Amino acid sequence: MFVVGLTGGIGSGKSAVSRLFEAFGVTVIDADQVAREVVEPGEQALDNIAQRFGSDILLSNGSLDRSALRKIVFEEPRQRDWLEDLLHPLIRTRIMLKLEQSNSGYAMLASPLLLETDQHLLVNHILVVDVDVETQISRTVSRDSTDEVQVRAIIAAQMPREERVSKADDLIDNRGNEEQLKIVVEKLHREFMKKAQQDWENDIG
Ligand SMILES: CC(C)(COP(=O)(O)OP(=O)(O)OC[C@H]1O[C@@H](n2cnc3c(N)ncnc32)[C@H](O)[C@@H]1O)[C@@H](O)C(=O)NCCC(=O)NCCS
Numbered sequence: 271m272f273v274v275g276l277t278g279g280i281g282s283g284k285s286a287v288s289r290l291f292e293a294f295g296v297t298v299i300d301a302d303q304v305a306r307e308v309v310e311p312g313e314q315a316l317d318n319i320a321q322r323f324g325s326d327i328l329l330s331n332g333s334l335d336r337s338a339l340r341k342i343v344f345e346e347p348r349q350r351d352w353l354e355d356l357l358h359p360l361i362r363t364r365i366m367l368k369l370e371q372s373n374s375g376y377a378m379l380a381s382p383l384l385l386e387t388d389q390h391l392l393v394n395h396i397l398v399v400d401v402d403v404e405t406q407i408s409r410t411v412s413r414d415s416t417d418e419v420q421v422r423a424i425i426a427a428q429m430p431r432e433e434r435v436s437k438a439d440d441l442i443d444n445r446g447n448e449e450q451l452k453i454v455v456e457k458l459h460r461e462f463m464k465k466a467q468q469d470w471e472n473d474i475g
Pocket residue numbers: 279280281301302305336337339340343350353354357361381382383424427428
């Protein structure tokens with residue numbers, strides 16, 4: 271299976287790009303979504319989190335208070351390390367299962383931490399979606415209930431933009447509008463279909 275890894279910093283447009291690839295029938299596995307699944311009520315990891323941070327970290331319906339945990343982990347790197355040590359192996363295992371089940375021409379793994387973790391070892395090709403930091407901040411603040419200080423803390427916890435861009439096999443500049451994005455994605459989809467086909471032909475000899 272040919273797998274494209276899609277990454278970019280917070281608010282760069284991974285979800286917007288993913289939706290466009292999905293519209294072409296590509297199976298997209300979203301690491302943020304998987305990260306939510308591994309802490310659903312009934313999962314061992316949620317109990318571990320409640321033991322460490324106290325039951326105040328749960329909402330009245332028993333689910334994780336994500337904005338409370340977000341505040342803690344982006345203010346205290348030690349707590350973020352603990353959370354990542356708990357969740358990243360679970361996230362990786364679940365991603366691998368989903369990749370095995372995927373049956374589109376090629377699959378895509380969309381992850382903010384593709385290059386920061388060993389998730390990049392699961393992909394054949396790296397696609398980076400990129401905007402300047404000011405655009406990351408303004409788009410994230412208008413999307414989420416968060417403020418600039420917190421978004422800057424999250425950006426600081428991620429790979430610097432230049433380093434991420436230097437690792438890209440393909441780069442999407444998402445400073446334009448969504449119509450422009452659609453045109454770029456359509457072209458990339460055609461290229462990825464070709465690469466997946468070549469990959470398959472090489473495999474069968
Ligand atoms: C801290 C949590 C509870 C905040 O949840 P919330 O619903 O507010 O945000 P969400 O999960 O949708 O993430 C939003 C964005 O934050 C950034 N982000 C999330 N976790 C991290 C991290 N560990 N390091 C750097 N950036 C991160 C990413 O850009 C992500 O797209 C959550 O992000 C989490 O559990 N993070 C640890 C797991 C993880 O590393 N997930 C990233 C995918 S592997």
